[in-house]
Amino acid sequence: MESRMGGFGFKIYKKGVINLRPLLSANLERILKRLGNSDLISLLTKQISSSDLNTLLLKVFNEKVKMSSPSDLLKRYTENRFVHPAKVDALQLKQLELEILKIAMNHGVSPIQLSPVAPLGCTSVVGTVDQNKVISALRGTEVVSDATNLISLHIADLIKYNKYSRKDYLRFSTTHRHVRAQYFGDTPGMLAHFHLFCMVTSGVDQGSYEFEIKSLWEHIKVYQEIFKSLFNSKIEVILSERGGYKDSAGLVSRITEYGYGLELDDVIISTGAAQKENQYYKGLQFTIKTVIEGREYYIGDGGYVDWTQKLLGTKKERLLISATGLDRLLL
DSSP, X not given: OOSSGGXXXXXXXXXXXXXXXXXXXXXXXXXXXXXXXXXXHHIIIIISOHHHXXXXXXXXXXXXXXXXXXXXXXXXXXXXXXXXXXSSOHHHHHHHHHHHHXXXXXXXXXXXXXXXXXXXXXXXXXXXXXXXXXXXOSTTEEEOSXXXXXXXHHHHHHHHTTOSOOSSOEEEEEEEEEEOOOOOTTOTTOOSEEEEEEEEEEEEOOXXXXXXXXXXXXXXHHHHHHHHHHHOOOEEEEEEEBSSSTTHHHHHHHHHHHHHHHTOTTEEEEEOOOBTTOOSSSSEEEEEEEEETTEEEEEEEEEEEOHHHHHHTOXXXXXXXXXXXXXXXXX
């Protein structure tokens, strides 16, 4: 695992995570005391515009780089866990990406190549992720830590500015290298950067959980084919109740019943524990479990989120996201 099931998000897997908040607060207090201005953070955030702050920080980093030597650069490379190459076989990973994207495309999910950076606040403004778990950057950006957030912004932009005819769901997929800033110490399998396959489906509420049922089983059918055709393995889909819907239990029940009616080969459907206090997903979270060469993997997850509702200001919007980790399948 990386940080949530399959390294997808930030919420579930907490064992081994080191809480950096007290350390960050202590360091910040020390820095402000050394600079002799305890109001510096407030001045930089409230008294100047974002563009002016960017100009200031660009100058600071420019001057810092001028003071650096080649040996300083090599030292920074050696000590920085975010910049080292992945251990995964590059050719195998590229081949796996291509095969998975083709499978998704054959199911009507359009592949999209995302930017390596997202707007600042991409994961924390509409989600529940602490900005300290993301690598914030200059020019109003952050390094992509969750491609589904960035795809949701792309979808919201398409909808708001009428850039497509909305007669059907919007379906996008991508493979993307993600960087997460939370520190796990020496916990096995926790990676500073890792590859994910992600899918996002957008639609409008039409009653009777029509979007929720149809979109979720579309995602499951993609994962079913991925693991059957590429790894000769079955998948178990664990459906778990979450808060955020008026009748989350009814939602899970309807989706489970519909799934049994599909009689999907190589798919086992089970029910997980309800966690209504989990605020990341709304109504339902599904987890993907598989066994490959005798080894059990909790390799992916997904669920409904309210991001497009917040971005577009309407409760009628519906959004399903999911992802599975790729590095762990190859390591």
